[in-house]
Every structure is written in structure tokens, then in C-alpha cells.
Amino acid sequence: MxxxxxxxxxxxxxxxxxxxxxxxxxxxxxxxxxxxxxxxxxxxxxxxxxxxxxxxxxxxxxxxxxxxxxxxxxxxxxxxxxxxxxxxxxxxxxxxxxxxxxxxxxxxxxxxxxxxxxxxxxxxxxxxxxxxxxxxxxxxxxxxxxxxxxxxxxxxxxxxxxxxxxxxxxxxxxxxxxxxxxxxxxxxxxxxxxxxxxxxxYGTPTPVTVPLTVEKGPFIVITGHDLYDLKLLLEQTAGKGVNIYTHGEMLPAHGYPELKKYPHLKGNFGTAWQNQQKEFADIPAPVLFTTNCLMPPRASYADRVFTTAVVSYPEITHIGEDKDFTPVIEKALALGGYNEDKPFTGINGGGTVMTGFGHGAVLSVAEQVIDAVKAGAIKHFFLVGGCDGARPGRNYYTEFVKKTPADTVVLTLACGKYRFNDLDLGTIGGLPRLMDVGQCNDAYGAVKIALALAEAFGCGVNDLPLSMVLSWYEQKAVCILLTLLHLGIKNIRLGPTLPAFVSPNVLNYLVENFNIAPITTPEEDLKVLLKH
CATH class of the missing domain: 1.20.1270.20 (Substrate Binding Domain Of Dnak; Chain:A; Domain 2)
Structure with a gap:
């Protein structure tokens, strides 16, 4: 070969x-x-x-x-x-x-x-x-x-x-x-x-504040997207003295009633997926990967990594179709966890994050949102979401969110939010200015919110004071982008780079028909988008 x-x-x-x-x-x-x-x-x-x-x-x-x-x-x-x-x-x-x-x-x-x-x-x-x-x-x-x-x-x-x-x-x-x-x-x-x-x-997600502190005692970190695997793990660890912490795209699980009812679902560990090789290096606990976002495990923690479903890596223990997580649980009990509660923070120093603002939660207070727009309290909505990665330029999204005016709302989803989801942006109209819609899997929720707002104001989505600023990393971002284009949504800002597989002619087609544009600087993009 x-x-x-x-x-x-x-x-x-x-x-x-x-x-x-x-x-x-x-x-x-x-x-x-x-x-x-x-x-x-x-x-x-x-x-x-x-x-x-x-x-x-x-x-x-x-x-x-x-x-x-x-x-x-x-x-x-x-x-x-x-x-x-x-x-x-x-x-x-x-x-x-x-x-x-x-x-x-x-x-x-x-x-x-x-x-x-x-x-x-x-x-x-x-x-x-x-x-x-x-x-x-x-x-x-x-x-x-x-x-x-x-x-x-x-x-x-x-x-x-x-x-x-x-x-x-x-x-x-x-x-x-x-x-x-x-x-x-x-x-x-x-x-x-x-x-x-x-x-x-699992029920309709509701807003919840999730701590980033890991409590003393044995614990398991579960990452990926598969809520079913999390449910099975919660069932199998019930009453065994092992706490469960979500990581990465599993964070939104805390908003689902049928998952958060388990008292040993404690909080969230770590930041974005691309930091895993550093963040997993020294934790006294196993990590279970349920879907993508696996990076090659380093020797310092490879013996504590487990995979399941379609995820696989050579010489890493794989949990098969029987979904018996006993090896993961035994590893957690053997490692013992921390001797005392250990506080962690997000990238910006925050000690908690919020999630659970799916379309059900947001639309349940739709009248409150609409009234705030009509009263001028909310001037603009930004959807800042997508995948995260390590390439330089990702700090654009943090700076963009920090610079959004106080009379705007930021909706976010997928793992790109780990750049800024521990920021306290305050409230507006009685609602948090920063609302986590969920996983990349929950992009449908953002679409439903946008369509509901358009219906409420009797206009098209492109006529709303709504701007989409997206980051991409892998293929789920591709199908989401194509869904937005199918719905006729225009003026999307995309970064930190444009896809290498899009030829100049195809890019010209997207620009001419949908006005897709690459991100520039937070200041310049905000200036343009706020005019919309």
C-alpha cells in the first residue's frame, strides 16, 4: 500500500x-x-x-x-x-x-x-x-x-x-x-x-444549570452524542456509588427529564472535544466514547478509554451490542476518583454552564420573547453554533459573542459553544442572553425557533432580525448547512475557513444564490449583520 x-x-x-x-x-x-x-x-x-x-x-x-x-x-x-x-x-x-x-x-x-x-x-x-x-x-x-x-x-x-x-x-x-x-x-x-x-x-428539555465541579468518589466521564448509551449507563450504575459526568456534546442530556432524574448524573467535565488529550491525561476515572469526537488516546490514559457503538480504536476495550458496561464501572471503582471535590472551570473561568433551551423550552415562552422584540428590548438574534476544532481562528466565536450588544440574544448549539458557554452575558426580557439549544443533533430545534418567530411576525426567516454565524469541522455540519439552504436561509457567515472540497464554481453558486460569506472579524461582521 x-x-x-x-x-x-x-x-x-x-x-x-x-x-x-x-x-x-x-x-x-x-x-x-x-x-x-x-x-x-x-x-x-x-x-x-x-x-x-x-x-x-x-x-x-x-x-x-x-x-x-x-x-x-x-x-x-x-x-x-x-x-x-x-x-x-x-x-x-x-x-x-x-x-x-x-x-x-x-x-x-x-x-x-x-x-x-x-x-x-x-x-x-x-x-x-x-x-x-x-x-x-x-x-x-x-x-x-x-x-x-x-x-x-x-x-x-x-x-x-x-x-x-x-x-x-x-x-x-x-x-x-x-x-x-x-x-x-x-x-x-x-x-x-x-x-x-x-x-x-426522554421528555422535553428544560433549562438547567450544570456544575463543572467533580465530586469526590468514583466517577465515569461519558462523551459523544448517544443519549441511549447514557441512559443505559445511568441504569447500570444506579446505587453503585459511581457518579456520571457528561463531556462534549453529551452536555445537553442534563436538560431531559428522564435523564436528569438520576441523582448520580452530577455535572459536566472538560471543555471542547479537541482538548481531550490534555484533559483526560490525569483524571482518576474511565472515559466512555459513544460516537465521534474520539482523538487517538495517549498512552497516559489509553487503559481508561472505552468505546461503544460505531466508535473503535485499536487495542481499546470495546463494549459490544450487549451494552454491558461492567468493565467501565469496575474501572471507575478501581480508580476511586478524587479524594475531595475538585472544581473545574470553562475556558473563560466560569464554574457552571446552562443548557436545555431546546425549541420546546424557548417556544413555551414565545409570547415573552415576542413582547420583548416589540418593546425594543430585544433588537437582534444571533445563532452562533457549530463544531469546534483546534485550528487558529476559533477564538473569533468567543470574541463575537462577547461583543454582541446587550439588547441581543445569542442562541448556540453543538460543541462550538464550549468557546463561550461559561460566559455570563446577563439577561434580557427575563431570559438569559445566552441560550444553549443543544447538540448539533438539535439543529432542528433552532430551525423550529426561527420558523416560529417568522410566523409570529408574519414574515420570512430572512426578514427576521436573525443572523447565523456558524463554525464547521466535520460532516454533520455539512448536512445542517444544506438543510438551511434548502429552507432558503441566506446571509450565513461560515468559518473559520471555507470547505476545501467546495470548488470555486460551486462556491460562486452558493454566494450568488444564498449570500454565504466567510467570517472576517467580529467587529466587521457585527457591523454588517446588525444592519439586517
Whole structure:
């Protein structure tokens, strides 16, 4: 195998162009990158089989969703588990079209797709296909979380196959562009499905103040996005003297009634995911990764890391489908935790953070918000959210939030909020000026809030005093952006850099039709946005 790995699906890709050589910025090796391409090519082959087979079933869609989710940045670094997935995809294709699968004729229906054809395609075709592929990878994460709670949508499932099929076809911009926009449409359906799954399972989130202090005694840190895994961990640790602390995108779990009812769900540990190698180094507790945001564990704490679901790393203990977290619990009890309460702070020195301002909570006080706007108390809304990362320029978002005027409201979601969510911005109209809507998975909630405000004021979303300032890192940000474009939302500011996989012509299309613009400085962007 050569060392010509090529990957440009995340924001921190080398040189803002693409990771090549022996390892990517995320830590995956050339071998893993090549296997992820093989898995994607096999999934394209499976989509071709789905297109011609009548007997697809729940297992087909689950496999397609798991396969796509596995290729999201910082999810799976394990050659063995990816090879196993490739074998499962091939076996499913053989089941669906046994005669076609054994045929040796090259008709385009019996082959896996060669991903090198995509990476070497004409730049506009490559750009559009990348938007489709990366978009459905992100969407697969949302579909997965809904699926484990028993919620599925046949239209969403079938679109995964449609999108993968398009990636493998020799199509041009005319055929591909509508499918790019359809990613946004179907992702909206998928996010609505996940919102329904979460709220019907765990209740409607309510605002809550979450401490950053870790109490003395054994504890477990759980990170990622999967609320179902957290629920199981809470059940299995009940009465065992082990406290649970969320990390990263798991923070919004504290707002759900069916989760926060557990008294040993104590608080939140750490800041953004990219600080994990430093923050996990010395804690006397295990860490459970439930979804993406895994960085290669350092030797100082690798023996305390556990993975589950689609997350995998070589030589790290994996909790399988039985979801028996006994090894994690035993590790917590053996390590013992801290001897006394240990206070931690956020990046800006705050000792608590708030969460739980989902669409249900915000819209329950919609009249209060509307009255504050009509009275002039609230002049503008900012949605400052998205993924976080380590690239220089991320401090833009902190400075932006700090500089927002006192008569404005800041809504935030996803892990980018860890740059500023411990700031005390005060209140406005009886509400906190800074409100955490939730995970990146909860972007649907922000959409619902915007649409409800537009309806209340009898205008379009683009006519609201609302500005979106987004950061991106990986593929879930791609599908969210496409959803916003599907809804016709314009004037989005995007940073800290523009995606490397967007060609100049495709970028011009987005600028001309949606007025997407890169971030500049907080001062200049605020000056422009507040005029809207």
C-alpha cells in the first residue's frame, strides 16, 4: 500500500487542501483512510443492489447507516472493524442480488465503486459529489441515533441509497446539483425524526444549570452524542456509588427529564472535544466514547478509554451490542476518583454552564420573547453554533459573542459553544442572553425557533432580525448547512475557513444564490449583520 492518502472531508485538513501521506490531521492512518474509501465504495455497490432488489429490509438500511456513520471524522480508527463492515456490506449485496453478484460481466451493477474516480474527477463534479457524500455521512449519524431508539423513516432510508447511487454515476452538475439540495431536504426530515425520538423517549428539555465541579468518589466521564448509551449507563450504575459526568456534546442530556432524574448524573467535565488529550491525561476515572469526537488516546490514559457503538480504536476495550458496561464501572471503582471535590472551570473561568433551551423550552415562552422584540428590548438574534476544532481562528466565536450588544440574544448549539458557554452575558426580557439549544443533533430545534418567530411576525426567516454565524469541522455540519439552504436561509457567515472540497464554481453558486460569506472579524461582521 502506498502513502498517497487523500482526505479533505474535515475543516482541519492539511493546508486547507487535503491530507496526504502516512496520516491525517485527525490521526487516521493511510490504511484506515483507504479502508474507509473501500467501505464507501462497497456502500455505493450496495445502493446499486438496492436499486434493483425488492427485498430490502431493516437490516439493509441499518447496515448502510452504520457504514456511513463509521466514515465520519474521528469515529473509527480500527482496520479490523472496518474490514468486518466491508464484509457485511458485501454479504448483504450478495443476499439482495445473488445472480448479479456472481456475474463477471462489467455492467456497472456488480462492482464496488472505485473512490479514486471521485477524488480525481473534474473539480466541480468532485465538489458536488463530495457535498452529497459528506452530507449523507452526517445525516447517517442522526438517523443512527433515532434508529437505536426505534424510530426510522423509509423516505430517509431510501435517500441514503439514492445519494450513494449518484456518487457512483458518471453525472455532471445538472444531475448532481438537485441531489445536493435534496440532502438538505431529507436531512430536515431526519433531524425532525431524531427530535421526535429524543423528546418522546426522554421528555422535553428544560433549562438547567450544570456544575463543572467533580465530586469526590468514583466517577465515569461519558462523551459523544448517544443519549441511549447514557441512559443505559445511568441504569447500570444506579446505587453503585459511581457518579456520571457528561463531556462534549453529551452536555445537553442534563436538560431531559428522564435523564436528569438520576441523582448520580452530577455535572459536566472538560471543555471542547479537541482538548481531550490534555484533559483526560490525569483524571482518576474511565472515559466512555459513544460516537465521534474520539482523538487517538495517549498512552497516559489509553487503559481508561472505552468505546461503544460505531466508535473503535485499536487495542481499546470495546463494549459490544450487549451494552454491558461492567468493565467501565469496575474501572471507575478501581480508580476511586478524587479524594475531595475538585472544581473545574470553562475556558473563560466560569464554574457552571446552562443548557436545555431546546425549541420546546424557548417556544413555551414565545409570547415573552415576542413582547420583548416589540418593546425594543430585544433588537437582534444571533445563532452562533457549530463544531469546534483546534485550528487558529476559533477564538473569533468567543470574541463575537462577547461583543454582541446587550439588547441581543445569542442562541448556540453543538460543541462550538464550549468557546463561550461559561460566559455570563446577563439577561434580557427575563431570559438569559445566552441560550444553549443543544447538540448539533438539535439543529432542528433552532430551525423550529426561527420558523416560529417568522410566523409570529408574519414574515420570512430572512426578514427576521436573525443572523447565523456558524463554525464547521466535520460532516454533520455539512448536512445542517444544506438543510438551511434548502429552507432558503441566506446571509450565513461560515468559518473559520471555507470547505476545501467546495470548488470555486460551486462556491460562486452558493454566494450568488444564498449570500454565504466567510467570517472576517467580529467587529466587521457585527457591523454588517446588525444592519439586517
Amino acid at each position: 502506498d502513502n498517497r492518502m487523500f482526505c479533505f472531508q474535515c475543516e482541519q485538513t492539511a493546508g486547507c487542501a487535503g491530507c496526504t501521506g502516512k496520516a491525517g490531521v485527525c490521526g487516521k492512518t493511510t490504511e484506515v483512510a483507504e479502508l474507509q474509501d473501500q467501505l464507501t465504495g462497497a456502500l455505493v455497490g450496495l445502493s446499486r443492489a438496492v436499486d434493483n432488489a425488492p427485498d430490502t429490509n431493516e437490516g439493509t438500511w441499518r447496515l448502510m447507516i452504520e457504514g456511513l456513520f463509521t466514515t465520519v471524522t474521528n469515529v473509527n480508527f480500527n482496520e479490523k472493524t472496518i474490514r468486518d463492515l466491508i464484509d457485511r456490506v458485501h454479504a448483504e449485496k450478495a443476499r439482495l442480488v445473488p445472480n448479479c453478484y456472481s456475474c463477471t460481466s462489467r455492467c456497472g451493477r456488480n462492482d464496488d465503486y472505485d473512490m479514486h474516480l471521485l477524488w480525481s474527477a473534474q473539480e466541480d463534479v468532485r465538489s458536488l459529489k463530495s457535498l452529497i457524500l459528506f452530507g449523507v455521512r452526517g445525516m447517517a449519524a442522526y438517523a443512527y441515533h433515532a434508529m437505536v431508539l426505534g424510530y426510522t423513516d423509509d423516505a430517509v432510508n431510501r435517500f441514503f441509497a439514492k445519494a450513494l447511487f449518484a456518487v457512483g454515476e458518471d453525472w455532471g452538475m445538472v444531475e448532481l446539483l438537485p441531489i445536493v439540495m435534496e440532502v438538505g431536504e431529507k436531512n430536515l426530515q431526519c433531524m425532525a425524526l431524531l427530535d421526535k425520538a429524543n423528546t418522546e423517549t
